[in-house]
Amino acid sequence: MSEPVRTSTRHLPELRDRLATWLSGRLGTPVAVSEVSRPSANGMSSETVFFTASWEGTRERCVARLAPAPEAVPIFPVYDLRTQYDLMRLARRKAGIPAPRPLWFEADPGPLGTPFFVMAREDGEVPPDVMPYTFGGWLCEAAPADRRRLQDATVGILAALHDARFTHQEVPGLGAGGLREHLRAQRAYYRWAHGERPVPLLERAFDWLEAHWPDDPGADVLCWGDARIGNVMYRDFTPVAVFDWEMAAIGPRELDLAWMIFLHRFFQDLTVDMGLPGLPDFMRPEDVCRTYRELTGHEPRDLRFHEMYAALRHGIVMARVWLRRIHFGELAMPDDPDDLVVHRATLERLLTG
Structure with missing residues (x-):
């Protein structure tokens, strides 16, 4: 990357x-x-x-x-x-x-x-995806207190969005909502993106989700969808622009929480695999959930399920990104379709507990 x-x-x-x-x-x-x-x-x-x-x-x-x-x-x-x-x-x-x-x-x-x-257009700094912000740069070089301030303010975005009251009439393009409907849409997306060459690892993750379905997924809220620091612009470690709303959905709060936690884990794992320390104390699940609970009163639940779901959803997206790179001649098609999933090792670890 x-x-x-x-x-x-x-x-x-x-x-x-x-x-x-x-x-x-x-x-x-x-x-x-x-x-x-x-x-x-x-x-x-x-x-x-x-x-x-x-x-x-x-x-x-x-x-x-x-x-x-x-x-x-x-x-x-x-x-x-x-x-x-x-x-x-x-x-x-x-x-x-x-x-x-x-x-x-x-x-x-x-x-x-x-x-x-x-x-x-706003002015500020955005944690980069390429090279990932965990490899170095302004966020890695920041004081721990400033990184924590950025982290808490970003979790605050989710808290404010989830606690706001939106009607279906205001966001008709997002459909009826619900975790089951969200998963159905992800299955349809997977078939569209990878139907010509299935990815067995992603199909195993779908099976895992069905076997570990939450007893009570919780109430629906408006979810940002692509909730991560790479979609936020900051000035003095404070959010000044929140963008990329194309994955927005109606569903349980944990869709956004687990996505935010997992997307940092995705970059952190890549960094550790390269022999670098990254940011191991940043966006830790217990810290993110504590801040969210303090801001909303909601106790996050079923996080193992939702982390797996985030890893699966990100796997579908990244495998599609890899197909685009193959199309433009930047990469060759791998012999094993599971290698299209950049975080294959992380997803395999999640599947084995």
């Missing part, structure tokens, strides 16, 4: 010109678009484009989110940009979460070849 992962087949100069044409029509005045770029350390699913728009004395630094082109091996079968846009507005208004300020949504695929939305 040391090299940038290609995620797009679109050319930036063409996107710049098409964005300028679209914005000029949208605002009814000539708009110049400049400083067009893509992130290099995060973002493997939706396409993200940074740009600056200038018109009539106004200068707005923007971020556009687009569904990937079909030939770029999309990570997900559907990209509901409208729901993502609405969720950011709701999270800001009803839960006080610093989701990026939404600017415009475009449902017509004509201007850029796909529906898209544009949000205001």
Whole structure:
């Protein structure tokens, strides 16, 4: 994971010109678009484009989110940009979460070849995926007290979101909800992503989940979905932007809690395998759950089940990312399909207890 992962087949100069044409029509005045770029350390699913728009004395630094082109091996079968846009507005208004300020949504695929939305760009630091933040950099070099402040504030995002009251009418694109429905959707996603070449390790994990189903999954809340520090921008270790809402769902609180815990474990395990210490005292399950309990009064439960579920879900995603890298000639197809799962060893350990 040391090299940038290609995620797009679109050319930036063409996107710049098409964005300028679209914005000029949208605002009814000539708009110049400049400083067009893509992130290099995060973002493997939706396409993200940074740009600056200038018109009539106004200068707005923007971020556009687009569904990937079909030939770029999309990570997900559907990209509901409208729901993502609405969720950011709701999270800001009803839960006080610093989701990026939404600017415009475009449902017509004509201007850029796909529906898209544009949000205001914030300034700050994001823990990188490539190279993973556990390998070094500003978070590793921070004082332990500052890392803990960042950790607690990030858990606070989940607490605020989960305790806010959302109606199904406000987020109709997320469906009826429930853990069973969530798992059914994951099975469908797995068949779409890997039906041509099944991954036995992931199928074993599905079987494990059925054999260890919780007696009471708990009440449903609005879940962020991709709840991890790599989807948060920080200033002075405080969240200032919470993004990537494409995996949002209605389900038990533990979907987000276990995902946040497991995604750090994923990077930590990679780091330890490379002979580096990483951040072993960061995002520990007992610390995350204690903070969450203090903020919400909810006692997290069935975490072994939900950690397995997070590992499975991440395995489906990462195996699909590996297929994209194979498509772009960055990797060769492995002989053993289980090797498509980057955290194969971690998942195997979870399966054996």
